[in-house]
Amino acid sequence: MRQLGKLALPALVAAALAPVMMPAQAADTVKMSVVAFLSGPAAGPFGVPSRNGAEVVIAAINAGKLPAPYNTVGLAGRLIDAEYIDESGGNTKQVAEYRNMVEKRGVDVALGYISSGTCEALTPVAEELKKLTVYAVCGTPRIFEDARRSYVFRTMSHATSDNVAAAYYVKEHFPKIASYTAINQNYAWGQDSFRDFDATMQLITKARSSAKLQWPKIFQGQYSTEISALLLDKADLIHTSFWDGDLEGFIFQANTRGLFKKKKAIFTVAETSVYRLNKLMPDGLMVGARGPYGAIVRNRGSELNKWLITAYKDRYGQYPSGPAYQYAQAVLAVKIAYDAAAKAAGGFPTQDQVSAAMKGSSFESFSTHVKMSLGDGHQASTENGYGITKWDAKAGELKLEKVKFYPADCINPPEGTTSVDWIKGGMQGAKC
Numbered sequence: 369m370r371q372l373g374k375l376a377l378p379a380l381v382a383a384a385l386a387p388v389m390m391p392a393q394a395a396d397t398v399k400m401s402v403v404a405f406l407s408g409p410a411a412g413p414f415g416v417p418s419r420n421g422a423e424v425v426i427a428a429i430n431a432g433k434l435p436a437p438y439n440t441v442g443l444a445g446r447l448i449d450a451e452y453i454d455e456s457g458g459n460t461k462q463v464a465e466y467r468n469m470v471e472k473r474g475v476d477v478a479l480g481y482i483s484s485g486t487c488e489a490l491t492p493v494a495e496e497l498k499k500l501t502v503y504a505v506c507g508t509p510r511i512f513e514d515a516r517r518s519y520v521f522r523t524m525s526h527a528t529s530d531n532v533a534a535a536y537y538v539k540e541h542f543p544k545i546a547s548y549t550a551i552n553q554n555y556a557w558g559q560d561s562f563r564d565f566d567a568t569m570q571l572i573t574k575a576r577s578s579a580k581l582q583w584p585k586i587f588q589g590q591y592s593t594e595i596s597a598l599l600l601d602k603a604d605l606i607h608t609s610f611w612d613g614d615l616e617g618f619i620f621q622a623n624t625r626g627l628f629k630k631k632k633a634i635f636t637v638a639e640t641s642v643y644r645l646n647k648l649m650p651d652g653l654m655v656g657a658r659g660p661y662g663a664i665v666r667n668r669g670s671e672l673n674k675w676l677i678t679a680y681k682d683r684y685g686q687y688p689s690g691p692a693y694q695y696a697q698a699v700l701a702v703k704i705a706y707d708a709a710a711k712a713a714g715g716f717p718t719q720d721q722v723s724a725a726m727k728g729s730s731f732e733s734f735s736t737h738v739k740m741s742l743g744d745g746h747q748a749s750t751e752n753g754y755g756i757t758k759w760d761a762k763a764g765e766l767k768l769e770k771v772k773f774y775p776a777d778c779i780n781p782p783e784g785t786t787s788v789d790w791i792k793g794g795m796q797g798a799k800c
Contacts (some may be wrong), residue, residue: 397449398442398706400426401469403462403480404504404695406454409587409613413640414482414691418504419452421692422479424679425699426450434700435671443703444710444717451475455482459489466490470499476719477502479698482691484508484527484557494520500719502726504698505691507557507658509787512743521726521746523701523738524694525780527557527609528564528787530636530658532779533752535568536800537654537772538575538605541756542632549578549603551594553586553614561609561636567791578603584614591618595625606633616641623650634754639663639690639768642757646766653757655768661693663768664753665735676734697733704731739776742783749776775799 402422405415426448428434432441469475478501481487487506494501501520507527538545552558566577580601582594598606610618628650639657657664676696680688705726709717728745731738741749755768778800781790
């Protein structure tokens with residue numbers, strides 16, 4: 369904070385008359401909010417790794433120590449002043465917090481968010497306040513399929529790619545699967561995830577869906593009834609998009625009941641638990657990371673990926689999981705946009721110039737290539753991957769076998785087409 373004694377009298381008068389007084393901040397910083405679940409059932413598997421991924425990259429950006437070509441200091445030369453905020457508490461709280469940090473605390477860039485529900489609630493507010501907002505995760509394709517956006521971006525693929533890739537992986541590795549069932553949380557995320565998986569399975573395989581799908585409430589925690597129903601179901605395969613604490617609770621309870629010895633299972637988000645559960649994770653589960661992140665890309669050899677794995681492990685004592693990559697990628701995208709906008713402008717850029725630089729951009733991230741090719745240049749498109757869990761007794765760690773990546777143009781709908789219409793129309797234009 370500047371000291372009042374150093375302000376000229378006209379500045380004091382103007383500040384006193386202003387309807388909302390913005391907090392002073394150093395002229396050589398960019399104030400960034402980083403929002404993730406820092407408490408509650410989603411904090412351990414998602415929120416804390418997300419914050420850590422952002423934190424390690426922000427520190428490197430401020431020190432100019434990212435690998436080339438991103439090894440310049442700051443965002444267009446200005447250091448990042450990061451504020452870490454808890455996403456817990458529900459949509460009403462998050463909308464109020466967002467307004468507060470934009471209107472009263474002077475945030476330049478709002479970054480983060482994990483829950484699809486949060487992002488759906490915040491998007492119209494971000495557009496109303498005209499504030500650059502970069503979603504690091506979320507999942508719902510509706511954000512950019514329902515309307516054009518001017519100030520909101522998402523730097524990873526949406527959930528349709530997760531579930532289309534899941535169906536391809538099942539077809540390739542378990543072609544004899546004749547039927548499948550599912551257990552998904554009963555709200556938009558779970559419903560949309562199964563919708564896309566089911567539609568793709570019907571299109572590319574001969575397997576058929578069970579009529580006995582399980583739809584527990586989010587944060588339910590106990591799944592005895594649902595597991596009993598899954599054990600009785602004659603389907604060969606279980607699909608689930610469980611996340612947060614529900615994911616690990618279900619894995620423990622189902623494994624105790626022997627569910628995974630009787631049926632194959634594909635988890636679209638379970639990579640988040642690979643490093644957390646380690647030996648406690650059952651063998652033979654098909655798991656995804658909502659993209660090419662975390663344990664899925666552990667053996668990729670790019671310099672950026674090697675740097676992130678080393679820097680993260682040195683700082684936090686464990687390997688970076690999917691959420692760490694996703695938040696790291698969002699921060700990197702902001703840096704690239706600021707630097708490109710400054711170069712084009714010949715000086716420190718305005719918010720509109722940064723948004724213009726991010727729109728439709730294409731860049732090399734830590735573990736994959738990112739194209740902001742959907743949603744009128746506001747929605748990223750990337751490849752997606754799956755692997756199968758296997759405990760490596762010699763190495764003393766859980767690993768993923770048979771990792772397979774599916775190209776972005778294979779598993780994402782083309783620009784101008786909604787996910788539902790694209791799949792129902794036979795996934796026209798898919799390049800697999």
